[in-house]
Amino acid sequence: MAESLMDIKRRIASTKKTGQITHAMQMVSGSKLTRIEKKSQAYQVYKDKIKETVAHLVASKMLSEYDSASATSNDPMSLKELLKERPVQKTAYIVITSDRGLVGSYNSTILKAMMDLIERNHHGDTQAFSIIAVGGTGADFFKKRGFNIAYEYRGVEDVPSFATVQGLVKTCVELFDAGAFDKLYVCYNHHVNSLTSTFKIDKLFPISKDIANEADLKNTDSQRGYIVDPSVEVVLQKLIPQYIESIIFGSIMDAKTAEHAASMTAMRTATDNADDLISSLTLQFNRARQAQITTEITEIIGGAAALE
Numbered sequence: 001m002a003e004s005l006m007d008i009k010r011r012i013a014s015t016k017k018t019g020q021i022t023h024a025m026q027m028v029s030g031s032k033l034t035r036i037e038k039k040s041q042a043y044q045v046y047k048d049k050i051k052e053t054v055a056h057l058v059a060s061k062m063l064s065e066y067d068s069a070s071a072t073s074n075d076p077m078s079l080k081e082l083l084k085e086r087p088v089q090k091t092a093y094i095v096i097t098s099d100r101g102l103v104g105s106y107n108s109t110i111l112k113a114m115m116d117l118i119e120r121n122h123h124g125d126t127q128a129f130s131i132i133a134v135g136g137t138g139a140d141f142f143k144k145r146g147f148n149i150a151y152e153y154r155g156v157e158d159v160p161s162f163a164t165v166q167g168l169v170k171t172c173v174e175l176f177d178a179g180a181f182d183k184l185y186v187c188y189n190h191h192v193n194s195l196t197s198t199f200k201i202d203k204l205f206p207i208s209k210d211i212a213n214e215a216d217l218k219n220t221d222s223q224r225g226y227i228v229d230p231s232v233e234v235v236l237q238k239l240i241p242q243y244i245e246s247i248i249f250g251s252i253m254d255a256k257t258a259e260h261a262a263s264m265t266a267m268r269t270a271t272d273n274a275d276d277l278i279s280s281l282t283l284q285f286n287r288a289r290q291a292q293i294t295t296e297i298t299e300i301i302g303g304a305a306a307l308e
Contacts, residue, residue, distance in 0.1 A: 005292065008285040012278055019274030025102065026267035033194070033260040036159045040191065040253040047250035054243045057232050058207060086206070091121070091129045092150060092181035094172070094204070094248070096188035096255040097138035099154055104266035106197070106259055107137045110189055113199040117187070130181060132172065134252065150175060160256055165249040173244070176205050186251045191258035195265060200254075204247055207240065 095114055097107050122128040130150040133139035139152040151171050156164060172184060183205060190200040228235055 005285065005288055008281055008288060012281045012285065015274050015277050015281065019271050019278065022267045022270040022274060026264055026271055029260050029264035029267060032158050033257065033264055036253065036257050036260060037191075039159065040250075040257045043246075043250055043253055047246045050239070050243050050246050054207065054236070054239060057228070057236055057239070086182050088182045090127075090181045091183045091185070092132055092172075092175070093117075093129065094132040094134060094168075094184065094186045094251075095138045095142075096186070096252060097133070097135035097141075098259050099136040099156065101137070102266060103259055103262045104269070106189060106262035107141075109197070109199060110187065111138065111141050114187060117201075132168075132184075134168070134255075150180060156252060156256065158256070158260070160249070160252050162245070162249055165245055165252060169241075169245050169248055172204070172248070182206075186247060188251050188255035189258040189262075191254055191261060194261045197258040197262065202247055202251060204244065207243070 093114065095110065097110055101107075118124075118129065126147055130148040131138070131142045132150050133142060133152040134156060136152075136154045139149060139154065142149060151168075153168055175181060176184060183203070186202045186204055188200060189197040191197050
């Protein structure tokens with residue numbers, strides 16, 4: 001019985017230490033969430049506005065067929081290619097996951113949704129799509145299944161900076177221009193609140209007139225009073241790089257916010273479970289100790305009676 005009591009005491013002590021660790025991690029994740037949530041919400045306003053502006057210009061009847069001669073050879077982003085609808089032979093997906101665990105169902109939600117999407121659209125044909133993995137969890141997951149990883153980026157900061165996306169944007173545009181894929185989507189968990197996130201897909205390439213429908217534009221012909229100078233093409237040439245950066249950066253910010261919320265919730269749940277286990281073990285310890293004391297008293301009384 002003494003050995004059993006010692007085992008219970010060790011489990012209580014171990015669980016208390018684990019609870020202290022998970023509580024500390026919960027506080028850290030809560031702090032990160034507070035830092036990034038306001039920044040992410042503010043950036044979504046900019047992201048939505050630039051998307052609406054590009055949608056108006058792309059859908060405008062003023063946008064004539066783009067003349068490739070107007071694009072300079074130094075220009076890393078060919079407007080003609082970014083707006084060109086071409087036969088879809090291969091699709092690419094930017095999949096944003098975390099680099100670490102302890103985030104509850106955050107990663108599993110994304111990866112399950114991606115597997116369902118791939119099965120639905122490509123029926124298991126791994127040659128029909130490629131993955132651009134942002135986050136080590138997704139990269140490792142898809143590598144193990146033999147999927148084509150066109151590019152991977154690990155180590156995204158807890159509160160990402162705009163410089164984070166510049167290399168990623170450049171790589172995506174270069175791959176698209178080189179014909180590595182004909183369509184590109186950004187897939188991630190959208191942060192709704194501290195307890196809820198939803199899987200979301202944003203189309204990035206090619207930038208077609210369908211973007212107007214996605215932006216819920218009702219009167220594209222009027223351009224809502226936009227005055228464009230010198231031309232729609234020239235303005236788009238400068239605006240589209242910002243649009244692409246805003247979509248990718250906004251998605252990473254949104255996904256990171258959802259990640260911190262998921263981590264905070266997971267650590268809170270772990271802390272609560274530790275407290276429940278400690279209560280259960282303490283009750284078990286008290287009962288075992290009471291049983292031991294009762295046994296000892298019975299043995300003493302029995303010994304005294306035998307001496308009489």
